[in-house]
Amino acid sequence: MKFRVAREDLADAVAWVAKSLPSRPPVPVLGGILLEINGSTLVVAGFDYEVSTRAEVSVDAESGGRVLVSGRLLAEITRALPSSKPVDIAAEGSRVTITGGSARFTLPTMPVEDYPPLPEMPAASGKVDASAFAAAVTQTAVAAGRDDTLPMLTGVRVEIEGEKLTLAATDRFRLAVRELTWTPDAPDMSTAVLVPARTLADAAKSLGGANEVIVGLGDGLLGLQAGGRRTTVRLLDVEFVKYRSLLPSEHTTTVDVPVSELGEAIKRVALVTDRGHHLRMQVTDGVLTLTAGGDDEGRAEEALPVEADGAELLIAFNPSYLLDGLGVLHADTVRLAFTTPSRPALLLPLVTKDDQTTVDAAYRYLVMPARLPG
The missing domain is CATH 3.10.150.10 (DNA Polymerase III, subunit A, domain 2)
Known part of the structure; x- marks a missing residue:
């Protein structure tokens, strides 16, 4: 694998993926970032069985392939490289070389064959204005609980009734509810899911710069996609409180x-x-x-x-x-x-x-x- 890429594009994609990686991965490969070349597109991805992130970047590729390297190190290196210089990345054997300007780094690869396959993006359920969605998630996630022993209080409930999207979160001491309109693929769509609040807030904020976010639901996952980036989040399989009576x-x-x-x-x-x-x-x-x-x-x-x-x-x-x-x-x-x-x-x-x-x-x-x- 060998390619050249703009430093800003690479650093932004890597930083976005690295943000969702676990700080203490249960197995080392889950702390890695996957780099894969498909034609003239670089896929930067991460996955920890709960959250997957995937960003696409246009590159000048000489040869394809896929490698897995430390996400933390890759993020620090790409952030520190000279901003005005393109970045050359080449993989050979068990090493990856990253060159930007006069700086050169060599990283060991991780066993890519041990890396779990990324989940597919659920089929699209509709789309919503990206900035409005990011603001709505921020307004509700602030009231979500942070005690993982009470998972039903750590999520944001996403309710869909036709063109109305309702988000709600509570930690028993406060409750936040936000309604907004969206464009469902099926006008009579009616469903409700519970999404981990911190993960949803990070994803919505990072996608807020796009025009619209495609929302997908299915197979116990929520998928969000916008501007060449997509993330999937495993839903919480617990009952949310009956908040409307409050x-x-x-x-x-x-x-x-x-x-x-x-x-x-x-x-x-x-x-x-x-x-x-x-x-x-x-x-x-x-x-x-x-x-x-x-x-x-x-x-x-x-x-x-x-x-x-x-x-x-x-x-x-x-x-x-x-x-x-x-x-x-x-x-x-x-x-x-x-x-x-x-x-x-x-x-x-x-x-x-x-x-x-x-x-x-x-x-x-x-x-x-x-x-x-x-």
């Missing part, structure tokens, strides 16, 4: 406040919450007062003028959960919708169009309150 249908108090002002105030007041104290919110007469801490370990308080409607309220939250929601709201103003101090609250993005301000019903971020003392 969403409040009515509110007794609402507060509209600029996202940036509320976020900065929460960060300041939360400086005294290190010892397990929660942040308290009090709504009175058009003022949202944030307090935290106590006399023994320090106390913080900040009052924000807001547009408030409804009954006065005192409620407490984990400040990190609030900041996570505000960080992915993608709006200048947020509506905080409350019912009682013991019931979950909603963070809703507000949008203004033709001088009319309304709630963007496509996204809802629910957060459970903390118990107030006494």
Whole structure:
């Protein structure tokens, strides 16, 4: 195998594939990156039985073949090569030589015959705008759990009902739900799957620069394909929580406040919450007062003028959960919708169009309150 390739194209493809490789592969070959020449196309691929990634790059090939090399080393080398010089790669025997400008590296190959075959991309189920899909995944994955002993909470539920795509995730303390439109291959398509959140977020973000993403479902896999790159993810075979019943249908108090002002105030007041104290919110007469801490370990308080409607309220939250929601709201103003101090609250993005301000019903971020003392 011998070919020449643009350094930027090679480095981008290798970095994308390497990102999905396991940090501690159960067997050494799963930490490798497969390089394969098919005509004038280089296929860069990785697979760990759960996630597969594959990127195609145009090259000037002298001879074909396939080799397996350390993914970590290959990523570091291609990133460090001179950016203005093409890269020459040649494989001979059990060695691969990588040359860029005056730099030359020689890597040992790994036994390619021990490498598992990559799964096929599932048949296309439809397509979705890439940037909208990436944003929707980011907005929901933030609420997914990180405890692998509770797999049903580590995924993003993807529901398909015709042209509506609904994403949902929860870790029991907050819930994020995002709806968007897509173009299904079958107009009456109806299904739901659970996808590992971290893997889906990485894949959606990396494909977000394309115009559209082709989505495929089948054989226990979710496939995403865009711009010469494709990834498959093994689905979680567990039951997701019945989340829709958690969403409040009515509110007794609402507060509209600029996202940036509320976020900065929460960060300041939360400086005294290190010892397990929660942040308290009090709504009175058009003022949202944030307090935290106590006399023994320090106390913080900040009052924000807001547009408030409804009954006065005192409620407490984990400040990190609030900041996570505000960080992915993608709006200048947020509506905080409350019912009682013991019931979950909603963070809703507000949008203004033709001088009319309304709630963007496509996204809802629910957060459970903390118990107030006494």
